[in-house]
Amino acid sequence: MTEKLLRDIEYNYKTIEERISEAALKAGKKREDITFLAATKTVDPEAINYAISLGLRYIGENKVQELLSKYDFYDLENASLQFIGHLQSNKVRQIVGKVDLIQSVDSVKLAREVSKQSVKNNVNTDILIEVNIGGEESKSGTEPERLVELLDEIKDFENISVKGLMCIPPICDSQQKILNFFSKMNNIFIDISGKKIDNISMDILSMGMSADYYEAILSGATMVRVGSSLFGARNYQA
Numbered sequence: 001m002t003e004k005l006l007r008d009i010e011y012n013y014k015t016i017e018e019r020i021s022e023a024a025l026k027a028g029k030k031r032e033d034i035t036f037l038a039a040t041k042t043v044d045p046e047a048i049n050y051a052i053s054l055g056l057r058y059i060g061e062n063k064v065q066e067l068l069s070k071y072d073f074y075d076l077e078n079a080s081l082q083f084i085g086h087l088q089s090n091k092v093r094q095i096v097g098k099v100d101l102i103q104s105v106d107s108v109k110l111a112r113e114v115s116k117q118s119v120k121n122n123v124n125t126d127i128l129i130e131v132n133i134g135g136e137e138s139k140s141g142t143e144p145e146r147l148v149e150l151l152d153e154i155k156d157f158e159n160i161s162v163k164g165l166m167c168i169p170p171i172c173d174s175q176q177k178i179l180n181f182f183s184k185m186n187n188i189f190i191d192i193s194g195k196k197i198d199n200i201s202m203d204i205l206s207m208g209m210s211a212d213y214y215e216a217i218l219s220g221a222t223m224v225r226v227g228s229s230l231f232g233a234r235n236y237q238a
């Protein structure tokens, strides 16, 4: 790693920290109410661990293969590893026991498999339910209208704990549109919290990425997932 890359990561880390603190205060919360998770796809473990040495405590990968190939190199003494990408049921067994939380559970089938593999490995796996807030055909996530039913079906599954919701809104051509999705998502989050479903907690609302994490926090996010603003533009060729 070059000296310049390290300096960039340090500068970016501090800048993001400051903006998260500012947004938290503006939202009437404290800095510690917001979790800063770094999306680490395409990023070298060395660069990830440098960010951890600066204080980063949560990292997230979105591909099973990449997570497994980097797994032995992360500094997991000092950071929690999560899975944030689309997950196929047949790959669940490869990551259960390795990740602390899976953000992208969107079906009964997938939840059942996470439960089954968690029982087998004698671990508990925290999960978030991914919501397809934009109603896009091509996107994963459960439809908002199906959410309560889904939670009801999985609430008694063994060795999994639902901790909240996650979304990836559609790419928007205006700030207002993205804010509408965030606020729709926050309303769903509050609504479900109020229902007090057994074994389901609504502590985490994971939304907001590099371009919009500040706005997401103002709209109720308790966790943001930031990649390129921290590590620089991704180079998929590397």
Ligand SMILES: *Cc1c(COP(=O)(O)O)cnc(C)c1O
Binding pocket: 039, 041, 062, 084, 085, 168, 209, 210, 211, 225, 226, 227, 228, 229
């Ligand atoms: C890559 C990724 C992010 C972060 O994206 P940036 O725009 O680089 O901040 C967040 N969430 C998920 C699920 C991702 O795959």
